[in-house]
Amino acid sequence: MSKRILLPVLSALAVSACATTTPDSGGTTTLPGFDNTGDPCGAVAREYLIGQPVSEVDLESLARLVRPIHPGQPVTMDYRGERLNLDLDGDGVIVRLWCG
Structure with missing residues (x-):
């Protein structure tokens, strides 16, 4: 061959x-190492946080790994299914939650 x-x-x-x-x-x-359930970090269960200021949320109680992401902030592209990502707007309000 x-x-x-x-x-x-x-x-x-x-x-x-x-x-x-x-x-x-x-x-x-x-x-x-990959969870195919679609919500390994519990983002769907925490959608009630959308619209709340991140400063008023106890991040340590949400998940084992939480990453608030501010507009324009560089983030690593590594996938960690258990990590809860919080996309924030310019005022620090949560606009989206996702795993990875």
């Missing part, structure tokens, strides 16, 4: 070896 073909084939095999399928998941494939 050509070296040009061997590397992509081995890479695909390595990635597919990390994927798992569980019988109770309906055949869905998940990668280790």
Whole structure:
């Protein structure tokens, strides 16, 4: 087999070896460390916070990891499903909650 073909084939095999399928998941494939439930940090349950000033919210009681994000603030692009991100407007009011 050509070296040009061997590397992509081995890479695909390595990635597919990390994927798992569980019988109770309906055949869905998940990668280790990723939660496919859609709300691993509890953002949906905390939507009542939208419209509130972040200064009036006890951030430590929300989730294990909370990241308030101000407009224009640089943020890392690493995915952490358990992290609750709070998008804020210019006045520090929560406008969106999301996991990652």
